[in-house]
Amino acid sequence: MNYSQLKQEIIEYSKSIGIDKIGFTTASPFTTLKLRLIRQAELNFQSGFEEKDIEKRTEPRLLMPDAHSIIAIAVAYPSKMKDRVISKEGERRGIFSRASWGLDYHTVLRRRLEKLEKFIREKVPQAELKSMVDTGELADRAVAERAGIGWSGKNCAIITPEFGSYVYLGEMITNIPFEPDTPLEDQCGTCTKCLDACPTGALVTGGQINAQRCISFLTQTKGTIPEEYRERLGNRLYGCDSCQTACPVNKGKDFHLHEEVEAEPEIAKPLLKPLLHLSNRQFKEKLGHISGAWRGKNPIQRNAIIALAHFKDKTALEDLIDILNHDQRPMMRETAAWAIGKIDGNGSRAVLEKAFEKETDEAVRQEIKKVLS
Structure with a gap:
């Protein structure tokens, strides 16, 4: 199997199904993240919505023993409404954050990941694949950062050069040994x-x-x-x-x-x-x-x-x-x-x-x- 060719085919196919950016990384432990999560827990800075088992969040092979690679995906979303509505006296309006506009992004990304899984299985029938979006054990941002999707900003969001931080993230663990991509350099500099x-x-x-x-x-x-x-x-x-x-x-x-x-x-x-x-x-x-x-x-x-x-x-x-x-x-x-x-x-x-x-x-x-x- 020519894994380099397969990787290129996956990249090309991803564009056709509405994935705006794709990256590949190893299934190695997320050691820096682990230390950060332990510190977060010590400070009681966690939201409580996260996977509570830090080992599962940072050790991909606990989720798939034969894992070799993780494929990270990003889908861009808009920052402005095409048709604006105005809040006025007597008819005041609230606002949902941009990531919550439109159809639930969990559904949006899962549909794309399902198509990607099907494509990979057609190429590699014996492939092991496990996809997740937000509610999975792995930290989406840590995977995306290491896979070169973007850098981790000071606001704890992944910032891509192309779409800024207005992207949804998802990932897929696999036993296929893809060549990992290079992470991007932090570009926040001294900005606060x-x-x-x-x-x-x-x-x-x-x-x-x-x-x-x-x-x-x-x-x-x-x-x-x-x-x-x-x-x-x-x-x-x-x-x-x-x-x-x-x-x-x-x-x-x-x-x-x-x-x-x-x-x-x-x-x-x-x-x-x-x-x-x-x-x-x-x-x-x-x-x-x-x-x-x-x-x-x-x-x-x-x-x-x-x-x-x-x-x-x-x-x-x-x-x-x-x-x-x-x-x-x-x-x-x-x-x-x-x-x-x-x-x-x-x-x-x-x-x-x-x-x-x-x-x-x-x-x-x-x-x-x-x-x-």
């Missing part, structure tokens, strides 16, 4: 614009993030967001792009190469008030196809309340008071009480006092008391 732009200081230093403070992480949590971070959420419903939009490499990068990842304006930047009233079924029908819906409706609705407070939208007071008085979820009542205080604390004092009298949840009572004081 991403660190400076981070709303919560989650980027502790170049290449190190405290996920517990990251707005992208906070928008996905299922509990009450700590008060110190609420106003910093702005109108974000899911994710955060601040460190990406601040990056000089991303300036002018806006690729519309794949229809399925194009933004649906009314989904990517939806009206806030209607979001508050969606049932589970309606939420799934409206937003279930995007990656930003993976945690369900509760975090999105909580974030929508915070966004309405950000806009100080008095037209939402009736909705928020209804949530405070009737919603079964303490988290929503607590967040609504805070939002009412931000929008119209004095004007709604009687409403808050009445809600306090009948409230049974201690956390909600404390929030109302804080607003009243």
Whole structure:
């Protein structure tokens, strides 16, 4: 078998199925990453969404004993909407991060990886292949960095020369011994614009993030967001792009190469008030196809309340008071009480006092008391 020729054929085929960049690396352990992950755990900087077994995250041969190579892929996504919708008084809108526009990227990349697997098996029937996207054991960014897809930026994103950091990543472990590609040199230099732009200081230093403070992480949590971070959420419903939009490499990068990842304006930047009233079924029908819906409706609705407070939208007071008085979820009542205080604390004092009298949840009572004081 001529593996060099096979590699070239895979590269050519990948272009035909919508893979924008492909790279190859060895299945050797990710020793630097391992040390970094151990340190992250010691500092309690992890999000909790990661694979908990550090060995599995850094030792490809624990996932495939005969692994020789890892194929990394990248698919570019747009940074701007083709059709913009405007947030205006009385019709305020939230925003989903760019990586969540269009069809769920897990689906987008898996379909491409499945096609790539089929192509390789036709060439090498005995090939062992294991693909993963985001939720797999391996760290996508570490694989992409070593495979020459891009360098690891100070914002902890992979930055490609062609598409900036606006790329989805996936990988495939295989027992085929491909020649590895050369990693790219770090091109961030002395730039710290991403660190400076981070709303919560989650980027502790170049290449190190405290996920517990990251707005992208906070928008996905299922509990009450700590008060110190609420106003910093702005109108974000899911994710955060601040460190990406601040990056000089991303300036002018806006690729519309794949229809399925194009933004649906009314989904990517939806009206806030209607979001508050969606049932589970309606939420799934409206937003279930995007990656930003993976945690369900509760975090999105909580974030929508915070966004309405950000806009100080008095037209939402009736909705928020209804949530405070009737919603079964303490988290929503607590967040609504805070939002009412931000929008119209004095004007709604009687409403808050009445809600306090009948409230049974201690956390909600404390929030109302804080607003009243």
